[in-house]
Amino acid sequence: MTAYDDLMSFIRETGALGQVAARLAWDQEVMMPHGAGDQRAEEMAAxxxxxxxxxxxxxxxxxxxxxxxxxxxxxxxxxxxHIRRSYDRARKVPADLATALARATSRSHRAWAEARADDDFGAFAPVLREVVALKREEGAALSSGGDVYDAMLSDYEPGATAAQLSQMFGALRPRLVALREAVLERPQPQPPTGPFDEQAQLRLAHLVAKTFGYEMARGRLDKSVHPFSSGSGDDVRITTRTSALDPFNCLYSTIHEVGHATYEQRIRPEYRFTPLGEGVSMGVHESQSRIYENQLGRSRAFTRWLYARMTEHFGDIGLDGPDAFYAAVNHVQNGYIRTEADEVQYNLHVLLRFDLERAIVSGELEVDDLEAAWNERFRADFGYAVDKPSDGVLQDVHWSAGLFGYFPTYTLGNVYAGCLHKALRTAVPDLDAQLEEGNLVPATGWLAENVQQYGGLYEPREVISRACGGETPSEEPLLDYLEAKFGAIYSL
Structure with a gap:
């Protein structure tokens, strides 16, 4: 065998073992007995x-x-x-540090879930301090004297820097804030009336997942505290959550995770277990979940189809037709939770986290002061106070898992989705007619052909640029889309 054949054989075996480790993490959030936490931490460390x-x-x-x-x-x-990048990175991190991080983040997840349930940040803070200390140590090793946060960011978005993202996010903020202020001054649409049966929500979630192309024979849909997608190839699993008073939480969490999952399912099969066999970056991954959820799933055309399915599953939902349903789906309202935020305000939630985690990584902000810093920043950005830790600093799982550098990829993904949506509208001129019939194949097929099949073949920005006819990714298409959409809904 050639050196290349030997190398790829070794890499594929490592990739398969990595999938086994990911399955342990999935099980921890979905199926694992509550009392198994310490044992699972040792298993994951091993x-x-x-x-x-x-x-x-x-x-x-x-x-x-x-x-x-x-x-x-x-x-x-x-x-x-990819292999050189991964090899160089791994050699910079001592083995005992990598093992300690796996053990600490496994234990931290359980501590976070319990603290979130109890609304007690103080109970979680000591565990988070350990994770932060280990992540700072890892970041210092990875940066080799450079910017520690950039080193962390490169794990999720290769080639991006905090300075670049700060410039992009700075351009987003003024127009987002102006749009939010204008919208919130207008009369608000009527929400649907429940309660909404949990099993009916899950049945509809399964239908919607299949409608968006998720292959259930190679996946499964379960419930978890924080919806997520896990796996690649022939085993890609998603989770959602339900609320008796808010069926949109379940449905749009499902569509979002289906965007992630179908990306993994549609990568070229020959890339399996190799670096090309998974999404190239979290920003590109998020572009798929957000375009599925928002530009497609919350479009006027698709919500006409979804309204009919809602009334089939729940009967009268208290809304006078598909136009009222469309307005309710896109309701802009005050709220604490990032994953439940409307399109206008979502990125403002991300920018808060981006700034806070950069301060944590640099040591400018310590864990013991994090809750107060969060609450102060939230009031400054949104104009009202956080009511409890589970609606504030404890709402997201990311920091408990040591995922510093992950949050900004959510907004970058929205920017990428804006670019892709503009290109998709040009490529599929009858898109709305297809969506109104519940036919997602033209849209998801275009995304599969132009983005998903390539996996890690191209660098992140190149993937988006190629799909968009060579245009450099920019925040402008996203902002133009948001202003046009919500300007029409709220008669601005």
Whole structure:
């Protein structure tokens, strides 16, 4: 076998083991007995120890050296680009630190869930301090004297920097704030009236997931505290949550996660267990979940189809027809929860987290002061006080999992989705007619062809640029879309 064949065989086996580790994490959030937390932490630490040893195996360096300057095709060169990046990263992190982080974040997840249920940040703070200390140590190792936060960010969005994102987010904020202020001064639409049976919500969620192309034979839909997607290839699982008074929480959480999941299901099968066999970045991943959820799922055309399905499942929901339903789906209102935020305000929730976590990583903000800093910033940004920790600093799972650098990819994903939606409208001129019939194939097929199938073949911004006819990704299409959509809904 050639050096390339040997390397890829080793990488595929490592990728398969990584999927096993991901299944442990899925089980922890969905199925694991409550009392199994300490044992699971040791299991996940053991898996991370094995994976770290493989990721730093000196044979990888030898194979890469043998292949340097060789005549390889586009796919092989892309594989090597990812492998070099991963190998260089893994070798900078000591094995005992990688293992300690896996153990700490597993225990931290349970502590976060319990503290969230009890609305007690003080109970979670000591565990979070340990995670933050370990992440700062890891970031320092990865940055090699450079910007620690940029090193963390590169795990989720290769090539992006905090300075670049700050500039983009700075351009977003004024128009978002102006739109929010204008909308909130207008009369608000009537919400649907419940209660909405949980099992009926889940049946409709399954129908909607299939409508958006999620292949249930290669996935499953369960409930969890925080909806998420996990896996790749032939085993991609999603979760949602239900609320008796808010069926949109379940339905749109499901559509969002289906966007993530179908991305993974539609990557070229030959890439499986390799670096090309998963989404290229969290920003690109989020572009798929957000365009599914918002530009498609919350469109006037699709909500006409969804309104009919809602009345089939729940009977009278207290709304006078599909136009009232469309307005209710896109209701802009004050709220604490990022995942439940409307399109106008969602990114303002992300910008808050982006700034706070940069301060945490730099040491400018310590964990013991995080709750107060969150509450102060929230009041400044949104104009009202946080009522309880589960609606504030404890609402998201990310920091308990050590995912510093992840939050800004949500807004970057929205920006990418705005660009893709503009290109999709040009490519599929009868899109609204298809959506009104509940036919998502033209839209999701275009996304599969232009984004999803490539997995990690191209760099993140290149994926979006190629899909958009060579245009450089910009915040302008997103802002134009939001202003046009909500200007029409609220008669601005």
């Amino acid at each position: 898996m991370e120890s094995v994976l770290h040893a493989r990721r730093t195996d000196q044979r990888i360096g030898g194979w890469l050296a043998d292949l340097e300057g060789g005549a390889l095709d586009e796919e092989a060169n892309a594989q090597l680009r």
